[in-house]
Amino acid sequence: MKIIENSKINSDRELNDLFQLIEKEDSQYHSFLSLHKNYTKFDENRRGELANVPIAIKDNICVKNTIVTAGSKVLEDYISPYNATIIEKLQKAGAIIVGKTNLDEFAMGSSTENSAFGPTKNPLDRSLISGGSSGGSAVAVSANFVPVAIGTDTGGSVRHPASMCGVIGFKPTYGEISRYGIIAMGSSLDQVGIFGNEVGDIERVFNVVRGSDSKDSTSQIKKIKKLAKTNSSEKISIGIPYHFIQKGLSIEVKEKIGLLVQKLKEKYEIIDITLPHINYSLAVYYIIMLVEVASNMARYDGVRYGKNKNSLGDEVKRRIILGTYISSAGYADKYYHRAQAVRKLILEDFKKAYLRVDYIMMPTSPVLPWKIGEKINDSMSMYLMDIFTVPVNLAGLPAISLPTKRDPLSVGIQFIANQFNDDNLLNDSKEFLEIIETI
Amino acid sequence: MKNKIDLETIKKISRLSGLEIAENDQEKYLKQFSEILDYFSVLDKIDEKSSSFDNHIVTKLKDVTRKDEVSDSLLEKKVFLNHKNSQDKYFKVERILYNEDN
Numbered sequence: 001m002k003i004i005e006n007s008k009i010n011s012d013r014e015l016n017d018l019f020q021l022i023e024k025e026d027s028q029y030h031s032f033l034s035l036h037k038n039y040t041k042f043d044e045n046r047r048g049e050l051a052n053v054p055i056a057i058k059d060n061i062c063v064k065n066t067i068v069t070a071g072s073k074v075l076e077d078y079i080s081p082y083n084a085t086i087i088e089k090l091q092k093a094g095a096i097i098v099g100k101t102n103l104d105e106f107a108m109g110s111s112t113e114n115s116a117f118g119p120t121k122n123p124l125d126r127s128l129i130s131g132g133s134s135g136g137s138a139v140a141v142s143a144n145f146v147p148v149a150i151g152t153d154t155g156g157s158v159r160h161p162a163s164m165c166g167v168i169g170f171k172p173t174y175g176e177i178s179r180y181g182i183i184a185m186g187s188s189l190d191q192v193g194i195f196g197n198e199v200g201d202i203e204r205v206f207n208v209v210r211g212s213d214s215k216d217s218t219s220q221i222k223k224i225k226k227l228a229k230t231n232s233s234e235k236i237s238i239g240i241p242y243h244f245i246q247k248g249l250s251i252e253v254k255e256k257i258g259l260l261v262q263k264l265k266e267k268y269e270i271i272d273i274t275l276p277h278i279n280y281s282l283a284v285y286y287i288i289m290l291v292e293v294a295s296n297m298a299r300y301d302g303v304r305y306g307k308n309k310n311s312l313g314d315e316v317k318r319r320i321i322l323g324t325y326i327s328s329a330g331y332a333d334k335y336y337h338r339a340q341a342v343r344k345l346i347l348e349d350f351k352k353a354y355l356r357v358d359y360i361m362m363p364t365s366p367v368l369p370w371k372i373g374e375k376i377n378d379s380m381s382m383y384l385m386d387i388f389t390v391p392v393n394l395a396g397l398p399a400i401s402l403p404t405k406r407d408p409l410s411v412g413i414q415f416i417a418n419q420f421n422d423d424n425l426l427n428d429s430k431e432f433l434e435i436i437e438t439i
Numbered sequence: 440m441k442n443k444i445d446l447e448t449i450k451k452i453s454r455l456s457g458l459e460i461a462e463n464d465q466e467k468y469l470k471q472f473s474e475i476l477d478y479f480s481v482l483d484k485i486d487e488k489s490s491s492f493d494n495h496i497v498t499k500l501k502d503v504t505r506k507d508e509v510s511d512s513l514l515e516k517k518v519f520l521n522h523k524n525s526q527d528k529y530f531k532v533e534r535i536l537y538n539e540d541n
Binding site: 077078079081082174175188214217218220277279280282283284286287294298301303304305306308309310312314317318320321322324325326328335338339340342343344345347379380383394395396 | 517
């Protein structure tokens with residue numbers, strides 16, 4: 001298993017070997033869309049926090065003077081004239097960007113099957129989906145090409161593939177990481193996320209890329225050092241919304257959650273909590289996301305760059321049409337404005353819950369990874385897979401998916417903290433992971 | 440709320456969005472859209488009226504602006520980097536205006 005400490009590149013030869021390894025092995029998985037062999041090199045003089053650490057980047061993040069496709073024919077020849085803020089930060093810290101990874105087209109999907117360039121396969125079992133939309137980045141870590149990778153998470157697109165591929169996936173509080181240079185999907189929901197095999201590695205990368213940025217007006221920093229203990233005992237308290245997670249879990253996921261709760265009870269206080277409006281999350285998420293997508297996709301007119309929208313795949317076209325419909329006159333009040341009002345209620349439910357508990361726990365996915373092709377023609381069935389991840393994006397909370405043993409039966413367990421409690425969440429996740437790995 | 444979307448509406452919205460959808464795809468979309476819109480009707484149960492929000496729901500930020508100062512604009516070569524058809528520093532596009540004769 002690759003971690004930062006055992007993956008640093010120490011010579012030109014080692015970097016070459018890494019590219020050769022990926023070229024040879026990745027044909028089985030198709031996690032990379034492009035390798036940056038000609039744009040990066042080993043440099044022994046690098047001194048930053050991530051000096052000579054190889055990292056993979058989801059291909060909806062702009063790296064200057066290289067192609068960024070967003071997994072779409074629309075941008076297949078598009079050369080970015082600028083770096084995303086996180087790329088500037090990673091390069092300043094000395095990281096080696098190995099290449100760009102596969103994704104569902106414009107980050108829309110939960111399986112990476114919507115990529116215009118073919119799906120990414122799960123290294124745990126290649127007949128299964130890798131999850132999405134950041135499937136390529138999850139696989140780049142799971143297949144042992146790189147120790148850490150960057151993705152984006154709008155409704156679960158980092159946590160979900162992390163769960164499917166047996167790696168750790170972290171999405172910070174909305175606003176912690178700059179969205180400048182991230183190809184926009186749903187602007188009030190999008191956030192950069194990090195994949196890794198060790199929580200400590202994710203912390204290191206997070207501390208390099210986080211920070212307020214004048215180029216992203218929604219970025220902000222409010223570090224909360226110590227967790228305000230919500231109960232009188234010293235134990236960490238974890239809330240589980242049983243009323244919400246009871247239905248729809250597959251037998252395997254249900255079983256693992258049951259075993260885990262028994263073990264967690266030995267060390268922590270487990271509280272059954274209610275989030276009264278959480279059942280509306282999926283509808284609220286899809287309505288808001290569809291409207292924001294329709295707005296963000298308007299720029300692809302094929303004039304200033306790329307091809308026009310007719311080169312888009314079915315799923316993106318579907319979302320643009322629906323988003324345009326539900327935000328149009330006569331429907332905006334019914335759908336969009338109502339969804340925004342309910343979003344506020346969901347956010348307030350979480351705030352109230354965090355007066356009682358330190359963290360909230362849920363499975364990341366209701367089911368184990370499914371077969372490639374199984375859900376591709378059934379949109380609604382695919383959308384339901386996001387049921388446990390979308391509430392987190394609606395409320396802008398930090399969350400992490402921690403894997404049970406890395407095998408085809410791996411289940412991702414999600415821990416969610418209150419806004420700006422990212423450092424506490426990451427710190428305590430080290431303990432949580434130790435317990436999770438034993439079940 | 441009735442969630443009826445018909446073929447005519449899909450055609451109209453597609454045109455507004457700048458998308459060309461083939462005839463047989465329109466039928467397929469109709470079925471998928473009806474399913475999705477039916478799912479949204481779960482919100483009918485809740486009687487929350489939207490009020491106008493004057494700040495961002497998630498971040499509570501309001502009126503984030505930059506200073507009103509002139510700064511350098513994008514370099515020309517960057518602006519035209521991805522446009523193959525530029526002519527005399529203009530973007531060349533397809534014809535959009537026609538007179539009665541043509």
